[in-house]
Amino acid sequence: MTETTQTQEAIPVRNQWWDVWDQFKTHRGAVIGGAFLIFITLFVLLGPYLWQVDAQKLDIRNKDMRPFYVGLISDVKWSWSRPLGTDHLGRDIMANLIQGGQISMAVGWTAMILSLFLGTLIGVLAGFFKRLDGILMRFTDLVLSLPLLPILLVMMLLFRDPLRAAFGPETGIFILIVSGIGITSWMHTARIVRGDILAIKEREFVLAARSIGTPPRRMITRHLLPNVMSPIMVSATLGLASAIITESALSFLGLGFPSDFPTWGKILFDSVDRMASFPERVIWPGLCISLTVLSVNYIGDGLRDALDPRIRGL
Amino acid sequence: MLDAAPSKKPLVEVRNLKMHFPIYAGLLRRRVGEVKAVDGVSFDVYEGETLGLVGESGCGKSTCGRALLRLYEVTDGSITIDGVDIATLSNSDLREKRPTMQMVFQDPQASLNPRMTVQAIIQEPLDEHTTLSTKEKQQKVYELMDAVGLNRRFAGRYPHAFSGGQRQRIGIARALALNPKFIVCDEPIAALDVSIQAQVVNLLEDLQEQFGLTYLFISHDLSMVRHIATRVAVMYLGKIVELAPREALYASPLHPYTEALLSAVPEPDPSLEAKVERIILQGDVPSPANPPKGCNFCTRCPKVMPICREVEPQTREVRPGHFAACHLHEITSQPAGKTAAQEANERQHGE
Numbered sequence: 100m101t102e103t104t105q106t107q108e109a110i111p112v113r114n115q116w117w118d119v120w121d122q123f124k125t126h127r128g129a130v131i132g133g134a135f136l137i138f139i140t141l142f143v144l145l146g147p148y149l150w151q152v153d154a155q156k157l158d159i160r161n162k163d164m165r166p167f168y169v170g171l172i173s174d175v176k177w178s179w180s181r182p183l184g185t186d187h188l189g190r191d192i193m194a195n196l197i198q199g200g201q202i203s204m205a206v207g208w209t210a211m212i213l214s215l216f217l218g219t220l221i222g223v224l225a226g227f228f229k230r231l232d233g234i235l236m237r238f239t240d241l242v243l244s245l246p247l248l249p250i251l252l253v254m255m256l257l258f259r260d261p262l263r264a265a266f267g268p269e270t271g272i273f274i275l276i277v278s279g280i281g282i283t284s285w286m287h288t289a290r291i292v293r294g295d296i297l298a299i300k301e302r303e304f305v306l307a308a309r310s311i312g313t314p315p316r317r318m319i320t321r322h323l324l325p326n327v328m329s330p331i332m333v334s335a336t337l338g339l340a341s342a343i344i345t346e347s348a349l350s351f352l353g354l355g356f357p358s359d360f361p362t363w364g365k366i367l368f369d370s371v372d373r374m375a376s377f378p379e380r381v382i383w384p385g386l387c388i389s390l391t392v393l394s395v396n397y398i399g400d401g402l403r404d405a406l407d408p409r410i411r412g413l
Numbered sequence: 414m415l416d417a418a419p420s421k422k423p424l425v426e427v428r429n430l431k432m433h434f435p436i437y438a439g440l441l442r443r444r445v446g447e448v449k450a451v452d453g454v455s456f457d458v459y460e461g462e463t464l465g466l467v468g469e470s471g472c473g474k475s476t477c478g479r480a481l482l483r484l485y486e487v488t489d490g491s492i493t494i495d496g497v498d499i500a501t502l503s504n505s506d507l508r509e510k511r512p513t514m515q516m517v518f519q520d521p522q523a524s525l526n527p528r529m530t531v532q533a534i535i536q537e538p539l540d541e542h543t544t545l546s547t548k549e550k551q552q553k554v555y556e557l558m559d560a561v562g563l564n565r566r567f568a569g570r571y572p573h574a575f576s577g578g579q580r581q582r583i584g585i586a587r588a589l590a591l592n593p594k595f596i597v598c599d600e601p602i603a604a605l606d607v608s609i610q611a612q613v614v615n616l617l618e619d620l621q622e623q624f625g626l627t628y629l630f631i632s633h634d635l636s637m638v639r640h641i642a643t644r645v646a647v648m649y650l651g652k653i654v655e656l657a658p659r660e661a662l663y664a665s666p667l668h669p670y671t672e673a674l675l676s677a678v679p680e681p682d683p684s685l686e687a688k689v690e691r692i693i694l695q696g697d698v699p700s701p702a703n704p705p706k707g708c709n710f711c712t713r714c715p716k717v718m719p720i721c722r723e724v725e726p727q728t729r730e731v732r733p734g735h736f737a738a739c740h741l742h743e744i745t746s747q748p749a750g751k752t753a754a755q756e757a758n759e760r761q762h763g764e
Contacts, residue, residue, distance in 0.1 A: 115530070115569070303523040307587070310482050311538045312511035321537070325528040408528060408571035 122405040129401020132394035139391055143200030154198045155359055158189030166192075166379045184379055186370070196383055199361035203343050204391070206277055206362070210342035213281030215335050218288025219327075223319055225289070226296025236293065243286045248348070251279045255354040272356055276349060280342050288334040295327040329403045336399035340392035347388075363388050423457035424595055424627050425481070430454045430490035430500075432473070432480045436702060448702045450476040452651035453490070455728070458595070463621065463628040465642030465659070467635060467674070471698060473651040474631045475519070478597040481629065482514050483507060494595060512542050512591035519600040521580035525572035531558075531583055532568040538590040557586040560623070561616060578609035582616065589620065597629045602637060610634075614641055635678050639663055644734075647671045650709040651701055653728065657735040667737040669716045708740065716741060 123129055163176065164185040170177025177184065183192040225235035255275065262271035299305065300323070308318055347364015349355035356362060363384040370380035404410045432451035435444050450473045458464045468474050480487050483499050492500045495513055502510060515538075518524035525534055535554045539545060545553065555565050561582040572580055581601060588596055598617065602610040614637060620626060632638050638645055639659060646656040647670065655668040666672045673692040680686040694713045699705050705712050711721040720740050728738040 303518050303520055304526040306479070306484055307516070307518060307524045307584075308526075308537065309484055310511070310514075310516045311587075311591075312508040312541055313537065314508070317541075321529075322526050326526070328528075409573045 118411055119405045122411045123401050126397075126401035126404055128397040129405075132397030132401070135390060135394040136398060139200065139387065139394075140204065143197055143204060146197030146200075147194075150193055150197060152191045152194040154190060154194035154361060156190065158185065160189065161185055162187055162189040163377070164189075165377070169379070183383060184377070186380060187373070192366075192380065192383065195361045195366055196363070196387060199363045199366050199384065200387060202273075202356065202360065203346065203363040203388070206273070206280070206346045207339050207343040207391075209277045210280035210284070210346075211335060211338040213277060214285040214338055214342070215288060215331065216285075217281065218285035218334065219292050219324075219331055221285065222289040222292025223296055223323065223327075226293040227300060227315065227319060227323065232293075235289075239286050239289050242283070245283075247283050247345075248352075250283060251345075251349060252352070252354055254279050255349075268357065269360065272360075276346055276355060279349075280345050284338060284341060284345070288331065288338070291330045291334060292327055295330055296323055299323055299326050328406055332399045332403045332406075336392075336396045339395050343388055343392065421459040421461070424460045424495060425458040425629070426491075426493040427457070427481065428455050428491045428493075430477065430480060430492060431488040432476050432485055433488040446702055448700075449651050449704060450701055451480060452701075452704070454648075454651070454653050455490075456646055456653060456656055458627055458629055459643075460594075460627055461621075461625060462643040463630050463641055465638035465645040466629060466631045466648060467633060467638050467645060468648035469633065469674075469698065471701070472648045473701070474633075474648055475599050477648070478516070478599045478629060478631050481597055482516055484516075512538070513593055514595045514597070515588035515591065515593040516597045516599060517581070517584050517588050517601045520604050521577055521584050522572070522604070524584050525580060527572055530569050530571055531563070531575075534572070534583060535586045535590055538587060542591055553590070554586075557589055560589065560620065561586045576609075577605050578612060581605060581609075581613050585613075585616065585620070589624065592624065593626070595627045595629070597631070599631050600633070601630075602632065602634065610637065617641065635675065647674065650698060650704055652709055652738065653736075654710065654739065655735075655737045656728075657732075657737075661732070661735050667731055667735065667742055668710075668739045669714050669741070670710050673715070708738075 161178070161181065162185055164181050165175040165177045166184040167177055167179065167182050169175055169184075181191050181193070183196070185191055186195070221235055221239065225232045225239075258275055259272070262275050265271060266274060305318065305322055308322055313321065343364065346355060346362060347367060350362055350365035350368060355365065366384040367381055367388070370377065370384075374381050430451055431449070431453055433447040433449050436446045436448060437443065438445045452473075454473075454477055456464070466474050466477065476485070479485055481492055481494075483492070483502070487500050490500060491498050494510070497510060499507060499510055499514075529537075532551070532554055535557055536550050539550045539553060543550075554568060558565055558568065563579065563582050563586065567575070567579075572583065575583065581604075585601075601617070602613050605613060617628065617630075618641060621628065628641075630638065630641055642659050644656065644658050645662045646653050647662075647668065648654065649670050655662065655666065655671045657667075662671065663675065666675055669692075673694050676690065676692045680689050692715060694715075696713050699709070699712055705722070707723050708714070708721040708726050711717050714721065718740060724740070726738045726740045726743065728736050729743065731737050731742045
């Protein structure tokens with residue numbers, strides 16, 4: 100016994116994250132989703148260096164060009180220098196997709212993380228501290244019952260100019276949009292998290308931790324949060340999608356980013372009225388949004404499985 | 414492990430412990446009453462002994478055990494463990510006191526966090542109360558795993574990968590991590606297979622010898638309590654009805670409830686089994702929210718007397734070290750009265 104244990108101690112314990120990675124790899128959708136997300140992130144980040152066309156340059160003579168795959172099979176105006184065509188002002192669609200992607204991804208991720216943070220915080224506080232439960236949940240109901248778009252519009256009207264003055268036009272609007280989306284979309288996460296915390300709080304291992312003398316804050320980080328990871332992960336993946344889409348809706352209403360500032364959602368909405376003659380202008384940004392959202396969904400799925408020791412089979 | 418020597422010093426003194434849970438009802442959620450889960454319990458646990466706490470489901474055994482470690486805010490009474498009254502201690506002082514008293518839980522599945530490895534589970538008390546280095550903690554966890562008979566190789570695994578008995582060993586190792594003096598075992602064997610039960614109980618006995626532990630062993634398994642306990646307390650509806658050294662209790666129970674409880678223990682020999690006379694209690698346990706007037710057991714007692722429905726019996730030492738709360742034995746002080754009362758009682762039943 101002693102001999103075996105001696106050798107046991109010599110072997111370093113394998114890092115748990117390797118097991119998580121091994122499980123993650125077995126989820127094919129998650130791996131494909133991860134690869135696509137890396138691809139699209141690199142595409143929007145490195146794109147400007149590889150495709151050095153100014154997205155905002157107006158080129159009226161070359162307006163309404165069709166993409167190369169249409170040009171190759173039929174007789175329309177197209178050029179290899181504008182592979183995905185141009186819009187009605189002659190702006191390059193490819194360059195717009197790259198620049199718009201940066202904004203959309205940044206807005207999506209930041210707003211999602213903000214709403215997730217708020218939702219988890221409020222959910223955990225409401226679920227764990229009985230005294231805060233009533234007040235926090237009624238507040239959640241209150242925010243939930245507010246109509247989202249009018250609120251955002253009012254926020255834009257009230258805070259747009261001061262923020263622009265303070266942080267510059269682009270950063271100001273970015274902060275406004277991200278916080279606007281973040282603080283209007285945390286409620287579902289909060290409700291789900293609260294429900295789960297209420298259930299887990301009554302489990303015996305929490306009682307065991309109390310008998311050890313674990314203080315509430317470590318009880319939350321050590322015992323409660325790891326056990327509500329799955330619902331948080333699911334609402335995170337859904338949150339990213341809805342953040343990107345809400346941003347598009349705001350841009351569509353003319354209250355998002357300024358008109359010379361493309362986002363995927365805005366490119367999409369700008370092109371809707373001429374969709375029949377130029378389908379590529381909606382297809383590409385639409386594909387970008389839905390594939391990004393889909394890949395994040397799959398990654399969330401895979402991560403949820405990989406982080407659950409029961410599924411990991413250890 | 415000898416029968417309790419009264420000269421021993423009590424480690425835990427419980428006096429008039431009450432644990433009432435409020436009931437809220439109606440539109441305004443007003444307090445309409447309370448569930449008297451534990452209603453005025455007093456007992457001592459001597460150093461190095463095992464006090465068995467038995468009773469049927471819902472009689473308040475587990476609540477009593479949990480209140481003892483102040484996992485609930487007690488309604489009334491005092492709990493003195495190792496010289497300190499923990500019932501009124503402030504939260505920070507209570508935290509300092511936690512290492513002396515630990516608990517082993519009933520359901521080993523539920524009492525281990527499914528997201529933590531065995532290493533992390535056993536290490537948690539060390540993280541909370543010691544300033545050991547990571548290496549020292551690791552070493553201590555290995556030692557604890559050896560002590561409860563778990564292979565060191567399992568340290569990196571998660572609870573779901575273990576059998577019930579192994580999980581209970583993990584729970585015991587966690588309880589031992591801080592070298593406690595007093596451990597409340599809350600039905601530690603109820604969720605286990607019979608073959609595993611014996612292993613775990615033997616492990617608990619070995620550990621008691623090794624570390625000089627004091628147990629409060631909560632169970633409804635009377636034969637197991639007979640095996641492990643030095644003294645046994647019987648609870649009924651939030652009260653202790655009888656408290657006696659093991660042999661005395663099993664040989665000559667004083668309280669009618671204890672008699673009924675003991676008569677329900679199965680007899681393995683079928684030829685003897687046929688001859689066993691069982692006392693079958695009628696009816697159900699009354700609701701602890703609305704206990705009967707007088708003696709709690711008066712609604713089901715086979716030896717009930719008129720006084721039982723009126724006056725609550727006081728706990729008294731009927732024989733040395735043998736306490737009971739029953740009107741039958743209040744009259745026993747005078748030997749002549751005893752027979753008279755019993756005769757009267759038997760006559761009542763005969764009719």
